[in-house]
Amino acid sequence: MAIIDNAIYVGGVRTENPRTLSETFETMRERGGMGWIGLYRPSEHEVREVADELGLHALVVEDALAGHQRPKIERYGDVLFLVLRPARYLDDVEEVEFGEVHVVAGPDFVVTIRHAESPDLGRVRARLEHDQQLLARGPEAVLYAILDEVVDEYAPVLAGLENDIDEIENQLFVEDADATERIYKLAREVIDFQRATQPLPGMLEALQRGSEKYQVEVELQQYLRDVLDHTLRIADRATTFRTVLDNALTVESTIVARRQNEEMRRMTELSIRQNEEVKKISGWAAILFAPTLIGTIYGMNFTVMPELDWTFGYPMAVGAMLVMGLGLYAVFKKKGWL
Structure with missing residues (x-):
């Protein structure tokens, strides 16, 4: 079984640690608490078992089994399904690694399906367990905390990309055959980063629009607005990075063309x-x-x-x-x- 962590929470307190999924569902019904099931790369059978017990829509199962999706939010009655694309910057190879996490949130349960090492949902769970007042607000609080963690993990990625762009700007006016290739490679990573982050503001705005209808507490709405502000700033910086790299590529092309012209002139002379x-x-x-x-x-x-x-x-x-x-x-x- 791909269960990483499995717990029942009552009033924001962890009361049970079921060993199996069937035990989790029985305890949830008996205690009336919130179940939080964390899965890591589950099989199709395991996803369908969870879906059958929780009565999830068939499309939720289909989406949960489909990998490599863009970030999105879907609502099926009182169940929310989110796809998030966390990222982390790998210093040793100077590359961005993208992950994927699916979140299914219902009235009394949260199921997280992680397909990569990022985000660190264990840290999210530990943070909420130390804030019982927030965790007592239910699945919406867990959803907020996961969104906040994913967005916070974008900060080191932005720093790494910015450092790489600074190095490229310094490299432009030095004759280096690898400069153009590096610009293309970094531009590709920035585009992937934009694909992971640009849908987030719309997703958070959609959550806010449904807050009153689904009676989300005002404080949680404020927390979500804070995450929205962060995502907007991240999206703006990613757009700036894209513009800088486009300009760098234009400058590099001009410099290469000038060097070629000078070489042709020398050869002609x-x-x-x-x-x-x-x-x-x-x-x-x-x-x-x-x-x-x-x-x-x-x-x-x-x-x-x-x-x-x-x-x-x-x-x-x-x-x-x-x-x-x-x-x-x-x-x-x-x-x-x-």
């Missing part, structure tokens, strides 16, 4: 310089090629060559070399190759 050098080398190679060609022809030493016995043969060959070399030099100089 290098290519231009290389082209100039190639032109110079090609020009001088062409100039030297002309006399080399003539010298090669007259260096073949054939017996029958008209110019070999001509008096002006040598001056003509040298003159041709000079004329061709100077002509090519003039052409390349005019084109800017030399």
Whole structure:
């Protein structure tokens, strides 16, 4: 059995600690107190057993068995069903871990179904057991305390996210290939955090609207208003984080683009310089090629060559070399190759 804690409360005092669910239901009916059953990752059979004993709506069972839901509140007659997404910040890996807890609150019972380590419902129970006056107000008091605990646990998450964002802002203007990836990853966590927190104000406002109809005490209504104020501030900070990260991503993209442009400019300048050098080398190679060609022809030493016995043969060959070399030099100089 996935029972973490199971107790009967009468007048805000813990009077019984039933060992089984059947014993819990019998004692609740005998004593007329409030039963609080805490389950941790129960099986489908265990959820249906609780639902059958408490007469829960079939949709409550369906929702309780479905995991990975967004926060919501549903009312089935005099039974409330809540889905909450607690969170905790993991310092060692600098990540946010999200949990899920379902709360079923009826006239004389509360069932909590926890699917992760957070929130610490044992701390909530201990807090209420030390405040008998608050616990005596019944399931609404337990519901308030659970909401308050979930919202309070968001504070370290906000602090961790804010610290990560500060580090990213300092990292923006330092050439770091991991900056963009880190911004995307942190933005994803902020979006998940928004999904966990943004529905809460509407849920609390819905609870307040039903307070008079379901005769919720004025003091409890005030407590719920305090939690609502906290959720509104949390939602505002999460929105601010999202805006800052969007701006950081824009700045990072601009910086990366500027660095790429500068690199392209350097590569272009290098290519231009290389082209100039190639032109110079090609020009001088062409100039030297002309006399080399003539010298090669007259260096073949054939017996029958008209110019070999001509008096002006040598001056003509040298003159041709000079004329061709100077002509090519003039052409390349005019084109800017030399």
